[in-house]
Amino acid sequence: MPTIDVSLSDLSGLVGTRLAPADVERHLTLVKGERKRASGDEDLRVELQDTNRPDLWCVEGIARQIRFWLARKKDWRAEYGFFESPGALAGTIEVDASVESVRPYVAGLVARGWKVDDAGLRAFIQTQETLCRNFGRKRATVAIGVYDGARLRFPVRYEAVPQESRTRAFVPLPPTDLPAGVAPERWKGPWTPAEILRDHPTGREYAAALPGDRAPILVDAASVVLSFPPIINSATLGRVEPGMDDLFVEVTGTVLDHVLLTANILAANLRDRGAAIHPVTTLYPFDTPRGREVATPHPLPEKRLLSVGLERFRTVLGEPALGADDVRANLRAYGLAVSDEGDRVRVEAPPWRSDYLHEVDAVEDFAISRGYESFPARMPEEFTVGRLASSTDLADRARDRLIGYGFEEAITNILTEERLLRAAMNLAEGFSGASRFPGREMVRIANVMNASYACLRDWLLPSLLEVESHSAGAVYPHRIFEAGEVAVPDPSAPLRSQTEQRVAGLVAHELASFTEAQAYLNLLLRHLGAMDYILVPAEHPTFLPGRFALVQLPGSKDAVGVVGELHPEVLAGEQGFGIRVPCSAFELALAPFGGGGASRRPS
Amino acid sequence: MASEAPILSPHEVRILQAAIHGNESTIEAIAGDAGLDPAQVRSAIESLKAREYVELTREETLRRAVATDLGRRFAEIGTPELAILAKVAAGETQVAACQDVPGHDRRALGTAFGFLKKEGYLEVQNGRVARSSRDEADLSGAADAFRRLGAASDEGLDWEDLPEFFRAQYQPKKRGSSDAAVELRETVTRWYRLTPSGVAAASALEGAREAPAELTREMLRSGEWREILATTGFRPYKIAEAPIPVVGRRDPYREFLDGVKRKLLALGFEEMTGSLVETEFWDMDALFLPQFHPAREIHDVYFVADGEGGYASQSEVGAAERASIEAVAREHEGRGVSDSRGWGYEFDRDRTRRLVLRSQGTVLSARWLARPDLKNPGKYFAMARCFRYDTVDATHAPDFFQIEGIVVSEHTSFRHLLGLLELFAIEIAGAKELRFLPAYFPFTEPSVEIHVEHPQLGWMELGGAGVFRPEVTRPHGVETPVIAWGLGLDRMAMIALGIGDIRELFSNNVPAGLQSLRDRRAC
Secondary structure: OOEEEEEHHHHHHHHOOOOOHHHHHHHHHOOOEEEOOOOOOOEEEEEEOOOOOHHHOOHHHHHHHHHHHHHOOOOHHHOOHHHOOOOOOOEEEEEOHHHOOOOOEEEEEEEEOOOOOHHHHHHHHHHHHHHHHHHOOOOOOEEEEEEEHHHOOOOEEEEEEEOOOOOOOEOEOOOOOOOOOOOHHHHHOOEOHHHHHHHOHHHHHHHHHOOOOEEEEEEOOOOOEEEEOOOEEEOOOOOOOOOOOEEEEEEEEOOHHHHHHHHHHHHHHHHHHOOEEEEEEEEOOOOOOOOOEEEEOOOOOOOOEEEEEHHHHHHHHOOOOOOHHHHHHHHHOOOOEEEEEOOEEEEEOOOOOOOOOOHHHHHHHHHHHHOHHHOOOOOOOOOOOOEOOHHHHHHHHHHHHHHHOOOEEOOOOOEEOHHHHOHHHOOOOOOOOOOOOOOOOOOEEOOOOOOOOOEEOOOOHHHHHHHHHOOOOOOOOEEEEEEEEEEEEOOOOOOOEEEEEEEEEEEEOOOOOHHHHHHHHHHHHHHOOOOOOEEEEOOOOOEEEEEEEEEEOOOOOOOOEEEEEEOHHHHHOOOOOOOOOOEEEEEEEOHHHOOOHHHHOOO | OOOOOOOOOHHHHHHHHHOOOOOOEEHHHHHHHHOOOHHHHHHHHHHHHHOOOEEEEEEEEEEEEEEOHHHHHHHHHOOHHHHHHHHHHOOOOEHHHHOOOOOOOHHHHHHHHHHHHHOOOEEEEOOEEEEOOOOOHHHHHHHHHHHHHHHOOOOOEEHHHOOHHHHHHHOOOOOOOOOOOEEEEEEEEEEEEEOHHHHHHHHHHOOOOOOOOOOOHHHHHHOHHHHHHHOOOOOOOOHHHOOOOOOOEOOHHHHHHHHHHHHHHHOOOEEOOOOOEEEHHHHOHHHOOOOOOHHHOOOOOOEEOOHHHOEOOOOOOOHHHHHHHHHHHHHHHOOOOOOOOOOOOOOOOHHHHEEEEOOOOHHHHHHHHOOOOOOOOEEEEEEEEEEOOOOOEOOEOOEEEEEEEEEEOOOOOHHHHHHHHHHHHHHOOOOOOEEEEEOOEOOEEEEEEEEEEEOOOEEEEEEEEEEEOHHHHHHHOOOOOEEEEEEOOHHHHHHHHOOOOHHHHOHHHOOOHHHHHHHOOOO
16 A cells, blocks of 8 residues: 655645645545554645555545545546547657567657646656556556656657667666765766666666566657666656656556556646646557557546446445435546436546446445445344354363363464474474374475464464473463464365364473373363273373373274373473473364264263 | 551561570571571571561581592491501401402502501511501591491581591592592581560560461361450461462453454354465455455465465365356456456466465455355354464564454445444444544455544554455355455554563463463453
């Protein structure tokens, strides 16, 4: 979600009326904007939530939506007719076939008659950066350039050259802070694209946006380089300063409709500043989704016209008596062009939006325009039964029992590291678990960010030992438990793993013994309704030999639990938990005790 | 209870009474008089010293002799000197044979032989060894001292009490010397006596009966309690110092979550649960998140490692799920039953099988929509553990709970959603003030955020919600409106628990472990 800085006076100027700081909050609901805490009364910091409305990520877009709403009746066509009735062509961009595999699309427009001022220039640069970062994936799919239109000669040519080539070497705009490693006179001479990518701070920052070994170049009819998109403008034509009143704006990218939408947003913004917009046509030597000749600004007709039944507004919003006038008036107040179609409303969004996928999108615009506060809340009217999932019910029963036995509950993270699950538990690499406590494998993450969070736990006991390892300062005895989920790999399962609900208990004090853990486990098993379980003595490296058993239920050799006295290697060994008191523990899978649990529950 | 003197513990009382004679005494002597362990006296004395009832008068360092391993051997089999004299007495005359006694070290025997000769116990003439007339009382005394040392406790014996010869002969030259038969340990003995105010306090106690600590069965039976209450009363407790018993208890965070769970049950919601590992299909595609959406990149979601674990099993995908995938794919492509324009790209079906760690609880709502037994009307909730690709810090836990759900009903709408959110605000957050703001979620339209005024946190976002887009419900044949909601309760939980670091919601990240959990306020 982009966050932008907005000055209240600039916003007021664009809206056309002085906004009071107190009004801003209500107005920002129109654009799903949230005023951040860092905001002052004059300098606002606004977070724009709607990732599908890049037109709102700028002060002009915010102001436009507020202006429409205050004016109530003017739909977008009144001021932005140039989208559908463009004036005389300002020029053309001729695309060379060489860019098709590099960065195929370009759109341009000319804005004349607005004398660039500081506030407008600052806003333009912020919009350029916000759109390129959030909508253009850090310039990879969309990048914007703006130039001194008075000195530029059409037609502009868009071509790709080898990055090492000197034929289109040019003087790039220097960075604001000159880096120490580059000689000062170097900024006056021409650079090849390769040199820019290697030595220019901006080139290094955005090199990732340009895959391959070729560089797109925009060059005018007099062979003066405009820029090396999406990296940097030339210092010759690509420097825009206050006082200029003839601008050429171009957008390049890899998705044509994103390029055109961006150009439309910029056209509307420049119009709002007072410029007249003159179209530019791009001529492609290859087919594009919109043909070989594409004019900008483009009406982009596909994703902005909706015919919405009145019934849709009524059912979605819960207002059975909602009238057509109400709907029309509030949609219009949102700047939308509205007309009647019997019991339907025809809604047309402006060409700087492409978010009308479904009728419900117009329903939301209506609701926002009328204000969410105008919809009285209705309480649920139907009866439904509240119910826990059986696994939660089971876990809660186990939790209640253990708390009754005097155990203290823990709740721990599921995302953890392999070391805790294996080496710390005295399990060698390649440990082939004969049971699920633990099994051989665990669910691992492919894109690990931090080695401490690289896999899902596949048993609970390591978590409890981790808690115990921090607890030496707490009065003993310690009896800790957790009821929680683990992920057990299972290649035959649809999701390659099973999420199991388990419960584990740990006893830690001077005299903690196998017998004590076993006693609590016995009690728990009986309370869960299992009267005929078997404890089978076995060996497990985590536990002391002769002091470990598997829990089995009749008719199955698969262990449903384990109980044992923890091996000193686990407590105090080199890889262990640094625990200085004896510990005994048990862990139990809960699912086997769920079936018909209620009837088996002891009285 | 007003009192001129601080309340004394029973041990302190006994010590004062034992020491009232005003003579100086050692800890051990006081312990004997007071009928206490020296350790008990030592700790009580410190407290009495702090109150200036008792003063230290002098201290004396005592040396105690303790037998080393060698010394213990001597205690058992005698000293080498006596062993040699015994051999000679038995008729042995050979020098070498005299120095061959089993159990004794050869070198020690050599040294002993040299000593006996030099001190005139033995005479050697023409290679023959003979006993002189020198009396061996000193040597026997030394051997006897070893026997006493060997029989003594770990404390050993007072060094000064041992025979002079023994002390000259066996005083260890160096600390810890390996051939030493005796080790010397220094102990400090301290003498204490009552100060004038201690004497005064003791006098005040004099004659007074000690107040009994406990009410006993015997007192109740005999009626003694009446007399006790009329005289000394029972010893008052130091009320502030009552120990906290170790008891079974819920985890404070879990307790908070349990409270929310109860509220949701009371509001008629049925619980949904699911797998920690999910497919991209249910986690994202089914929620109408386009496959090119930035939130689906490797910097936002944890993917399950490659190999056979990286993708859901194709053979295990049932017919119903395959139909769901096709229906959702058509929605993304703009050919679906919802009449949506879709996102306008070619949907990648292979990607639907890619496995991720559940990144949002809404995945459960999506799965429930596709269930044949979905209730209508139905209300569902989940408290699902979720995982996000984020740097773990004070505001991001490695995994976290998302609390969310859906309402399926012919008669539900945006206004009902507002009503439900209002209920949550009142029932769960205890809020009196609330407001609704437009919001954006890819899977709901209209979307709303609810902000509430929390008693401690001020205005805060309680949750996000909306009416599920038809692109989300229709592919599964759900024709009725579905409203979806999610609550962000972590900050509320942190306030309830009194913590500032979100990681500490989980017990394994709590700095002092169990102690911190015990100290936490109950929610």
